[in-house]
Every structure is written in C-alpha cells, then in structure tokens.
Amino acid sequence: MPNLALIESLIKALGQEHVLTDPYDLDRYSGDALSPSRAFGAEDSFERLADVVARPGSTVDVSAILKLANDLATPVIPFGAGTGLMGGTIPARGGIVLDLHRLNKILAINPTDMTAEVEAGVVLEDLEHALLPYGLMPGHDPYSVPIATVAGTISTNGVGYRAGAYGPMGDQVVALEAVLPDGQIMSTRAVPHQSSGPSLKHLFIGSEGVFGVITKATIKVFRLPEAQVFCGVAFDTFDQGFNAAAEMFALGVRPTLVDLTEEDDSILFNMLFEGFKEGVQANEQRALAVCAQFGGRPLGPEPTIAYWESRHESAESYKVEALGKPRSVRWSRWRRRRGFDYLHLGLPISKVLEYRKQCDEIMAREGIRSVEYAIWSRPELFSMLIIPESGTETDTTEADARERLGRTVEQVLQLAQDMGGIMEYCHGVGVKLNHLLAREMGVGQGVVRAIKQAVDPNNIMNPGKLGL
Numbered sequence: 156m157p158n159l160a161l162i163e164s165l166i167k168a169l170g171q172e173h174v175l176t177d178p179y180d181l182d183r184y185s186g187d188a189l190s191p192s193r194a195f196g197a198e199d200s201f202e203r204l205a206d207v208v209a210r211p212g213s214t215v216d217v218s219a220i221l222k223l224a225n226d227l228a229t230p231v232i233p234f235g236a237g238t239g240l241m242g243g244t245i246p247a248r249g250g251i252v253l254d255l256h257r258l259n260k261i262l263a264i265n266p267t268d269m270t271a272e273v274e275a276g277v278v279l280e281d282l283e284h285a286l287l288p289y290g291l292m293p294g295h296d297p298y299s300v301p302i303a304t305v306a307g308t309i310s311t312n313g314v315g316y317r318a319g320a321y322g323p324m325g326d327q328v329v330a331l332e333a334v335l336p337d338g339q340i341m342s343t344r345a346v347p348h349q350s351s352g353p354s355l356k357h358l359f360i361g362s363e364g365v366f367g368v369i370t371k372a373t374i375k376v377f378r379l380p381e382a383q384v385f386c387g388v389a390f391d392t393f394d395q396g397f398n399a400a401a402e403m404f405a406l407g408v409r410p411t412l413v414d415l416t417e418e419d420d421s422i423l424f425n426m427l428f429e430g431f432k433e434g435v436q437a438n439e440q441r442a443l444a445v446c447a448q449f450g451g452r453p454l455g456p457e458p459t460i461a462y463w464e465s466r467h468e469s470a471e472s473y474k475v476e477a478l479g480k481p482r483s484v485r486w487s488r489w490r491r492r493r494g495f496d497y498l499h500l501g502l503p504i505s506k507v508l509e510y511r512k513q514c515d516e517i518m519a520r521e522g523i524r525s526v527e528y529a530i531w532s533r534p535e536l537f538s539m540l541i542i543p544e545s546g547t548e549t550d551t552t553e554a555d556a557r558e559r560l561g562r563t564v565e566q567v568l569q570l571a572q573d574m575g576g577i578m579e580y581c582h583g584v585g586v587k588l589n590h591l592l593a594r595e596m597g598v599g600q601g602v603v604r605a606i607k608q609a610v611d612p613n614n615i616m617n618p619g620k621l622g623l
C-alpha cells in the first residue's frame with residue numbers, strides 16, 4: 156500500500172506535478188525494455204508496481220527524497236530512460252521510482268580537458284548535439300543513443316559502436332556526483348586517474364543504482380575524427396574472421412568499430428577507422444593485411460557504411476513505439492511466438508571459439524539454434540541471437556519451446572562462467588541474471604554485501620538487484 160504520509164512529503168518537496176500516483180503512470184514506470192518472455196525464471200519480479208513516481212529537478216531534491224525514503228525504509232529505484240534490457244528498473248519490492256529526466260542540463264564542455272560535465276538524465280543524443288559546435292563527440296555510441304541517459308549507461312557500464320577505440324561507458328567516466336542512501340552528496344575529483352586511495356567512482360559504475368543515485372557525471376569526450384575510413388571484409392568461416400580480429404588487437408591495431416557477424420552463412424567483418432589521417436591510413440592498411448593473412452576478402456566501404464548509418468534505427472523506432480508506454484505495449488514489441496534471446500557474454504579471447512563449439516552442442520541437444528553469432532567492439536565480447544528450432548520432435552507447444560529456450564540460456568550462461576568468463580558484457584544483471592551473480596563473483600559477492608550493508612543499512616537502493 157502506498158504510504159500517504161510519504162506521498163504528501165514528496166509533493167511538498169517537489170510539487171504536485173512531479174509526483175505521480177495514477178495507475179497508468181505506475182504501470183509505465185515499473186520496469187524497462189525487459190519483457191517477461193525473456194525473463195526466464197524471473198517472471199515473478201513483474202508482479203509489483205511502483206507505489207509512487209517522483210521526478211526530482213536537482214541534486215538537492217534527490218537528497219531530500221533519499222532522506223525521506225531512508226527514514227521510512229522505503230525502496231528507491233533510479234530510472235534513467237527505462238531502456239535497460241535486464242529489468243534493472245523493475246520495482247521488485249515496490250517503493251519510489253525516481254525518474255531523473257529533469258536532471259537534463261549540460262553543465263560544462265571543456266575542449267582542453269576533453270571532458271563534458273552533465274546531469275544524470277542527459278540523453279546521449281542531446282550530448283552529441285551539444286558537443287558538435289566544439290568539434291567534439293561522446294565516445295559511447297550504443298544503438299540506444301536516441302533514448303538512453305548518461306547515468307543509465309554508466310550504471311549498466313554499456314558498450315557502444317565506438318568501444319573498439321574508447322572502451323565501454325565506464326572507461327569514459329572521469330568523475331561522479333552521487334547521493335548516498337542517507338542523503339549525503341558525494342563527489343569525486345575530475346581527474347581521470349588517481350593513486351590517492353581507491354577510486355570511488357567505480358562503486359557506481361555498473362552497479363545499477365544499488366549504492367546511491369548518480370546526479371552528475373564528468374565524462375571524457377573526443378575530437379571529431381579528421382579522417383574516417385569504413386572497411387567491410389568477407390570471410391569463409393567465423394573462426395578466420397575471429398583470428399584476424401584477435402591478431403589485430405594483439406598488434407595494437409584499434410578500429411573504432413569492430414563487428415564480425417555470422418548470419419545466414421555470410422560472415423562479414425565491419426570495421427571503421429577514425430582519428431588523425433596518418434593513423435587512420437596506417438591502421439586500415441595493417442588491418443586489411445591481417446585480414447588477407449586469414450583469408451579475408453575486402454568488400455570496400457559500402458556494406459559497412461550502410462550498417463553504420465542504420466545503427467540507431469532500432470532505438471528510433473523504440474522511441475516512437477515503446478518509450479514511456481504502458482508495459483503491455485512495450486512487452487508486445489518483443490513478443491515472438493516461440494521466443495528468442497540475445498546474449499552478450501565475455502570470455503578470455505583464447506576461449507571464445509571453443510565456447511562457441513560447446514554452445515552449439517548444447518543447442519543441438521535442446522533443439523535451439525543461433526541465427527546470429529558475433530563479436531563486437533573487442534574479440535572477448537561474443538554474442539548470440541538464439542531461437543527455438545521449428546518442427547522438432549520435442550516441440551509440441553509454444554510453452555515447450557520457451558522452456559527449452561530458458562534451459563539453454565541457463566546452460567550457456569553457466570558455461571561461460573565455468574570457462575572463466577562472464578555471463579553479461581554490457582547490459583547489466585537486473586532481475587534477469589540476479590540468480591547467477593553469486594556463482595560468478597564467489598567470495599567477491601560477500602564483499603559487495605558488506606559494502607552495501609555499510610553504505611545502505613536499510614537496503615533502500617534498488618533492492619533485489621546485484622544479488623542483494
């Protein structure tokens with residue numbers, strides 16, 4: 156039941172228009188882009204709705220809300236744009252969904268420091284537009300540029316299409332301001348590296364809001380490239396393309412974009428080289444020589460340009476059709492009769508090809524097949540888009556197919572862990588992978604618990620996530 160005194164206090168702090176209690180709003184703010192059909196085993200998490208949605212307009216507002224929530228031991232779920240794919244914004248135990256979209260100011264752009272200081276809720280595309288007149292750009296370029304926020308991408312440590320050169324979002328964070336569960340406001344210094352004590356910004360990177368609310372971030376920005384060269388290379392086998400990518404990384408060749416995809420028997424390696432012109436030329440020449448060494452056939456720039464120019468389309472359509480819409484509308488978008496899943500695992504580079512082989516064996520046993528295998532950004536990021544085979548003997552009903560899919564997902568995630576890898580490289584843990592985190596972290600999970608107990612003794616921050 157919503158606590159009426161809490162709602163009144165929120166209205167007093169934020170004004171009536173920034174406190175939402177209508178069932179329509181509670182529904183659309185309860186969750187993200189994860190639908191129950193891809194939650195395999197975590198379907199119960201969708202049962203609770205938020206009790207109230209609060210829309211703070213400043214760090215001071217966030218601090219006031221956390222103090223209130225802490226006094227009442229009420230859960231608080233930070234909400235960027237709700238584009239996460241793991242259920243990180245699901246209010247698993249009810250409480251206050253904290254919508255940060257009003258924290259949308261770009262506070263400073265510094266071309267000498269090569270940084271931008273922004274509020275948590277700035278959408279990546281808005282940052283991109285603001286940087287253009289300075290001849291600068293962000294380094295994080297996921298499909299979801301038109302919809303995802305800076306703090307949401309930090310909290311999931313997302314990966315984008317320029318990560319070959321600039322790394323995941325977490326690598327691009329210089330400093331953070333965060334509100335702790337008791338309302339204290341903590342800031343780190345805007346210098347990229349430190350040796351004076353542990354780096355506390357890392358407490359919030361990839362942590363899905365369980366230690367506090369990020370309210371501001373200073374992130375690295377990059378010069379618009381002086382030169383840009385796109386290259387597509389075809390291979391006969393995935394292994395050849397993979398070995399070429401691994402050799403390039405070992406040599407120190409760093410394409411901005413690395414995307415090797417096997418789909419319908421075609422194996423295409425998309426690369427983009429960016430930067431100052433002599434560097435671009437040297438990197439491209441060496442990359443093509445390495446590809447040739449492994450049997451690659453250059454296709455010219457066209458296929459890669461087409462791929463690059465369409466990379467944000469899925470998010471553009473998500474923005475129109477699903478963003479901010481009720482859950483039933485969002486869920487219907489992902490519905491496929493027999494189900495599917497898209498996995499992004501991380502493995503030591505030396506294990507990736509063996510891992511794929513063992514996954515194929517598991518999938519053959521379960522009547523599941525991968526319609527796409529890929530590595531992107533780095534050779535250690537391996538992805539698979541998997542679906543149930545049609546017409547297998549065991550495939551009697553849709554429910555059977557979904558059960559086989561869920562069983563397969565569980566096995567291939569655990570296999571990655573057993574081979575020394577990680578179950579997820581870019582989308583976080585959320586509710587979907589919560590049950591497997593302790594298995595991956597081992598003793599480290601106890602350390603996370605101890606830190607959580609010290610920072611958030613009332614367990615108000617996003618409970619039910621990160622295995623907490």
Ligand SMILES: Cc1cc2nc3c(=O)[nH]c(=O)nc-3n(C[C@H](O)[C@H](O)[C@H](O)COP(=O)(O)OP(=O)(O)OC[C@H]3O[C@@H](n4cnc5c(N)ncnc54)[C@H](O)[C@@H]3O)c2cc1C
Nearest residue numbers: 235236237238239243297298304307308310313314364369
């Ligand atoms: C069409 C589409 C394409 C996508 N493409 C990519 C892609 O290419 N690469 C990729 O990595 N991901 C991709 N995603 C997933 C998604 O965009 C990312 O996970 C993104 O990082 C989430 O950003 P958000 O602002 O929507 O965060 P939300 O979904 O709102 O939140 C994500 C997590 O961060 C926490 N959080 C949010 N704001 C704060 C804050 N201020 N302080 C503390 N915690 C906070 C939330 O509680 C939640 O746990 C895609 C999603 C869609 C729908």
